Each structure stands twice: as structure tokens, then as C-alpha cells.
Amino acid sequence: MSAGPEPAWATDGIAPMERPGWASRLFMRVVALAESLNRRQAILGNRRIFDTTDFPWAAELERDWRSVRAELDVVMARKRELPNVQDISVDAASINDDDRWKVFVFTAYGVRSPRNCARCPETWRLVQRIPGLQTAMFSVFEPGKHTPPHRGPYNGVLRLHLGLVVPEPRERSAIRIDQALQHWEEGRTLIFDDAYEHEAWNHTAQSRVVLFVDFVKPLRFPARALNALLLRLAVFTPFLREGEANLRRWEERFYR
Structure with missing residues (x-):
């Protein structure tokens, strides 16, 4: 487990909404409880970056990465x-307001694109084998893209990046996770906890592309049960409903 102080998680220090309703207050309390439980009952600990050998299925992604490419x-x-990204997920507008981060979504917290999955059947086959799959998409950083420091909204998932296109010089595209600087490699996976502050950039002259996956964080009971409930409820949030509508509109244009 990485040394260092506990991180400031996504819900810490967030100012409450002005005069929130009882449902919003209750939801925030449940999320705070879940995050606390998740920290205490994480099977692999609260690491910033994980060893891919902890997830045997990651080897299959690396072995078959050329099919995905x-x-x-x-x-x-x-x-x-x-x-x-913000054209699909409106909440991403807080960290992206330009056209240099593009996505090709397969699934996102219960919202699936059958047409995109059919366009990339081998990729879809591989990601379906990831236990607790929540999100899968191609994530394209155009030259000059730099996302600001930010944290994920909830610590009940882990994130995987599979390097697909990593332009040279490789050192000029990177992701910082807390204090750790990581560089992508084609055909290699990086697994990290996005509840830690992180930022990413591509300062090369070509696009950088990864397969971007969120999957359920391994937890003990009862944190595992509460986490599963919250993730199932995510599909009913306004952000996810609007994201689904945006995805369907884009699909109609792309596949017409």
C-alpha cells in the first residue's frame, strides 16, 4: 500500500446545495457513509495505483490489445x-470545455450503446469479462490537451487505462495520480483509484488514445452490498438520464 496521508475524497469539503431537499440530504449522507465504509473495507487497500497482477483478467486485455487497436x-x-466528453456527460464540463477530449462510449453505468458495441465486437467481448464493469469507452486526448486536477465523484470504483495509441515522445503524455507520475504504454494497463486527485495531459503532436474502464472496487461486506446498491441507482440520476439522451442523439447522426 502506498504511504502518505489519507486523500481528500470527492465528497469531502463540498459545499451543500442552497436549502437542499430532504432527499438530497439523505442521498449525500448515504454516499458519505458508503465512502467511509469503502475506505475501511477495501480488500486491496486504499492504494493510489494498483498492481495489475491483482486483477488476473487484465492480462487478457494486454494479450489481445492489438485486436482492440x-x-x-x-x-x-x-x-x-x-x-x-462533455457532449455526452454534461458533468464533464467542469473539467473539459474544448474539443480536444473525444470519446467513443460502449457502456456507462447502465447506459449502453449497442451500435458502438457492434462496431467493435472484439473490444466489447473483452470488456464484458471485466468483473463489475461500469464504464468502457475509447478516450482520445488530442494534441495539447491537459485536464485540470480533479477527483472522481465516488470511491466505489477503480479505473483502468489500456494504452492503445501512445505518441512519441512518450514522456510528454502522462497522468499524475496524487504524487505519482505515470506514462502510458501501448498494450499495457494502468489501474488506479480516481478518488485521488489526478490530472492528465498530452503535450505531443499526435492523438493519445486509451481504453478507459471503470469497474467495481473489491470490497468486503457490508460495504460491497451498499456500493452495489448505489451503483445500480446511478442510472436514475439526472446526469445519467441526460447523458443517455445525448448519446442517442449522437448515435442517430453517426450511424445514419
Whole structure:
């Protein structure tokens, strides 16, 4: 486990909404309880970066990464038509307000794109084998992209990046997770906890692309049960409902 002080998690220090309703207050309390339980009952500890050997299925992704890359190459032929991340997920506007972070979404917290999955069947086959899959998409950082420091909204998931296109010089594209600086490698996975502060950048002259996955954090009972409930409820939040509508509108344009 990494040494150092406990992080400031996403819900810590957030100012309450002005005169929130009882339902919002209750939800915030449940989330705070869940995050506290998750920290105490994380099977692999509260690491910033995880050893991929802790997740045997990650080896299959690395072994078959060229199949994923081949499907990505077909998608990238129409890169200009891909949506910006905030065009799909409106809450991403807090960290992205330009057209240099594009996505190709397979699934996101219960919202699935059957057309995108059919376009990349091998990629979809592989990600479905990830236990507790929540999100899977191609994430494209255009040259010059730099996301500001931020934290994920909830510590009940872990994040995986599988390097698919990592331009040279490799040292000029990176992600900082807390105090750890990591560089992507083609065909290699990086697994980290996005509830720690992180930022990412691509200061090369070409696009950087990863397979971006969120999956359920391994937890003991009862944290595991509460976490599962909250993740199932996520699909009913306004952000997810609006994101689904945005995805369907984009699909109609892209596949017409």
C-alpha cells in the first residue's frame, strides 16, 4: 500500500446545495457513509495505483490489445465526428470545455450503446469479462490537451487505462495520480483509484488514445452490498438520464 496521508475524497469539503431537499440530504449522507465504509473495507487497500497482477483478467486485455487497436483504427478514421466528453456527460464540463477530449462510449453505468458495441465486437467481448464493469469507452486526448486536477465523484470504483495509441515522445503524455507520475504504454494497463486527485495531459503532436474502464472496487461486506446498491441507482440520476439522451442523439447522426 502506498504511504502518505489519507486523500481528500470527492465528497469531502463540498459545499451543500442552497436549502437542499430532504432527499438530497439523505442521498449525500448515504454516499458519505458508503465512502467511509469503502475506505475501511477495501480488500486491496486504499492504494493510489494498483498492481495489475491483482486483477488476473487484465492480462487478457494486454494479450489481445492489438485486436482492440485494430477496431480503434476503424473508429479513428471518423475521429472528427466523435463527441466531446462533455457532449455526452454534461458533468464533464467542469473539467473539459474544448474539443480536444473525444470519446467513443460502449457502456456507462447502465447506459449502453449497442451500435458502438457492434462496431467493435472484439473490444466489447473483452470488456464484458471485466468483473463489475461500469464504464468502457475509447478516450482520445488530442494534441495539447491537459485536464485540470480533479477527483472522481465516488470511491466505489477503480479505473483502468489500456494504452492503445501512445505518441512519441512518450514522456510528454502522462497522468499524475496524487504524487505519482505515470506514462502510458501501448498494450499495457494502468489501474488506479480516481478518488485521488489526478490530472492528465498530452503535450505531443499526435492523438493519445486509451481504453478507459471503470469497474467495481473489491470490497468486503457490508460495504460491497451498499456500493452495489448505489451503483445500480446511478442510472436514475439526472446526469445519467441526460447523458443517455445525448448519446442517442449522437448515435442517430453517426450511424445514419
